[in-house]
Amino acid sequence: MQTMLKVENVVKSFDGTGVLKGVSFTLDEGKVIVIVGPSGCGKSTLLRCINGLEQVDSGKIYLKDELISGRTRDMHLVRQKVGMVFQSYDLFPHMNVMQNLLLGPTKALRKNGEEVRREALAMLRRVGLEGKENALPRTLSGGQKQRVALVRAMLMHPELLLLDEITAALDPEMVSEVLNVVIDLARDGMTMAIVTHEMRFAEAVADQVLFLEDGMAAESGPPEQFFHHPQTERARRFLRSFSYESKNSRKEKQDE
Amino acid sequence: MDWSFIGQHIPDYLSGAGVTLRFGLYGVGCSLLVGLICCLCRYFRVPVFTWLARLYTELARNTPLLVQLFFLYAGLPRVGVKLSADACAVIGLTFLGGAYMAEAFRSGLESVDQTQKEAGECIGLTRGQNIRYVLLPQALATAVPAIFANVIFLIKETSMFSVLAMMDLMNVADTLRTSGGRTVEVLFMLAAAYLLILMPVSLIAYWVERRLRYAGFGDQRPV
Ligand SMILES: Nc1ncnc2c1ncn2[C@@H]1O[C@H](COP(=O)(O)OP(=O)(O)OP(=O)(O)O)[C@@H](O)[C@H]1O
Ligand SMILES: [Mg+2]
Numbered sequence: 001m002q003t004m005l006k007v008e009n010v011v012k013s014f015d016g017t018g019v020l021k022g023v024s025f026t027l028d029e030g031k032v033i034v035i036v037g038p039s040g041c042g043k044s045t046l047l048r049c050i051n052g053l054e055q056v057d058s059g060k061i062y063l064k065d066e067l068i069s070g071r072t073r074d075m076h077l078v079r080q081k082v083g084m085v086f087q088s089y090d091l092f093p094h095m096n097v098m099q100n101l102l103l104g105p106t107k108a109l110r111k112n113g114e115e116v117r118r119e120a121l122a123m124l125r126r127v128g129l130e131g132k133e134n135a136l137p138r139t140l141s142g143g144q145k146q147r148v149a150l151v152r153a154m155l156m157h158p159e160l161l162l163l164d165e166i167t168a169a170l171d172p173e174m175v176s177e178v179l180n181v182v183i184d185l186a187r188d189g190m191t192m193a194i195v196t197h198e199m200r201f202a203e204a205v206a207d208q209v210l211f212l213e214d215g216m217a218a219e220s221g222p223p224e225q226f227f228h229h230p231q232t233e234r235a236r237r238f239l240r241s242f243s244y245e246s247k248n249s250r251k252e253k254q255d256e
Numbered sequence: 257m258d259w260s261f262i263g264q265h266i267p268d269y270l271s272g273a274g275v276t277l278r279f280g281l282y283g284v285g286c287s288l289l290v291g292l293i294c295c296l297c298r299y300f301r302v303p304v305f306t307w308l309a310r311l312y313t314e315l316a317r318n319t320p321l322l323v324q325l326f327f328l329y330a331g332l333p334r335v336g337v338k339l340s341a342d343a344c345a346v347i348g349l350t351f352l353g354g355a356y357m358a359e360a361f362r363s364g365l366e367s368v369d370q371t372q373k374e375a376g377e378c379i380g381l382t383r384g385q386n387i388r389y390v391l392l393p394q395a396l397a398t399a400v401p402a403i404f405a406n407v408i409f410l411i412k413e414t415s416m417f418s419v420l421a422m423m424d425l426m427n428v429a430d431t432l433r434t435s436g437g438r439t440v441e442v443l444f445m446l447a448a449a450y451l452l453i454l455m456p457v458s459l460i461a462y463w464v465e466r467r468l469r470y471a472g473f474g475d476q477r478p479v
Contacts, residue, residue, distance in 0.1 A: 051378065053378075076380050079379070081380075092394075103389055108380035156380060
């Protein structure tokens with residue numbers, strides 16, 4: 001299996017305050033890594049370093065075999081291969097849904113508009129947004145906007161997709177409609193790095209969990225281990241703060 | 257009011273209005289261009305140019321156009337740069353207007369959420385594409401009132417061109433007044449001429465602003 005993303009000892013500080021203090025991990029093609037940790041531990045910063053929205057201070061990031069950190073020119077070529085979706089959707093408010101979807105593929109990738117449009121319509125249907133192609137973003141609900149944002153990222157056919165707390169701004173009843181799309185993508189073999197506070201979703205979708213604390217990887221491993229047998233006290237405390245009880249620990253309690 | 261005097265001198269005013277309008281529009285066009293470039297330099301923090309753009313904006317906005325024109329017309333020839341009056345007019349007005357337009361564009365761009373820029377970057381747009389398709393359309397919607405205010409301001413500032421001995425409206429009126437002495441008629445026609453030029457601009461501004469407000473595409477912006 002090919003390595004899709006390799007993060008090596010990434011260090012990043014803002015105004016002298018260390019935010020990432022040497023983070024490393026690798027992610028294989030078709031796999032999903034979920035990054036969790038307390039607020040302010042550097043999760044967003046880590047994702048933003050990967051697609052160059054922030055420049056690393058030191059360390060290296062590779063996409064397949066290509067060094068993508070420390071570049072200042074041609075970063076847009078990297079971003080065409082690394083999609084990212086944020087908490088705040090960030091659809092372009094002056095464009096309707098279809099224009100939002102077509103912009104990247106037709107301008108950045110110079111693809112044929114008609115073909116992309118057909119593909120976009122199919123994807124909209126798949127995420128339950130049939131008939132919304134002419135709607136303006138402000139007329140959509142949060143959950144609908146976020147699904148459009150996901151489709152917009154996917155239409156670029158990225159090799160890697162970064163998701164930063166994409167359900168954090170949503171009303172509870174809309175969370176699952178968005179997460180189901182992500183679970184679908186994972187099943188289709190999309191390589192993803194996901195930051196989330198939805199622990200149940202994290203466990204369901206992850207092949208690998210990275211627990212960040214204070215800018216360092218405090219623990220990493222497969223989800224069964226992290227969620228059911230966390231190795232460190234910090235991880236246990238973190239999971240307790242969500243009052244997250246996995247299936248197993250519930251069973252254990254019943255057994256007692 | 258001596259209507260026959262007025263009728264007799266309408267052609268003079270028409271040619272003056274032509275000069276005012278023509279150089280006003282050249283100035284406005286170049287100002288928009290200079291303003292856009294300056295504002296983008298600052299927005300994207302282009303090294304050195306950011307700094308130059310700031311310096312220029314402060315300099316241009318805090319010196320009177322009259323002084324700028326004198327500098328171009330009377331000062332530069334001393335160091336061997338001789339420009340025609342027409343060139344001085346366009347350069348002077350652009351120097352002034354570029355700074356004001358830069359500020360108008362900047363207020364527009366700053367009203368666009370930083371996350372919009374990042375969203376554009378995240379779908380792999382080049383900087384130019386991001387500006388053109390994502391940032392500018394949203395910035396312009398906010399900046400339009402300020403831009404039109406500048407257009408009107410700049411067209412009025414063309415009245416300074418008379419110091420360059422250009423036969424713009426102001427100079428036409430001045431010449432008539434000093435030669436004929438019909439001050440009331442001369443000034444009446446002058447005011448009417450400026451009004452006729454500027455009223456349509458105001459109306460267009462009003463129309464564009466209203467359309468943008470109805471479009472109200474901003475997520476957060478009041479509709
Ligand atoms: N552009 C910036 N300038 C200065 N400080 C920043 C910047 N971006 C992030 N930080 C700081 O870096 C730290 C980590 O921020 P980051 O957004 O990566 O945390 P996070 O793990 O994503 O938190 P949350 O779960 O709340 O989203 C925070 O203390 C934050 O204040
Ligand atoms: Mg964050």
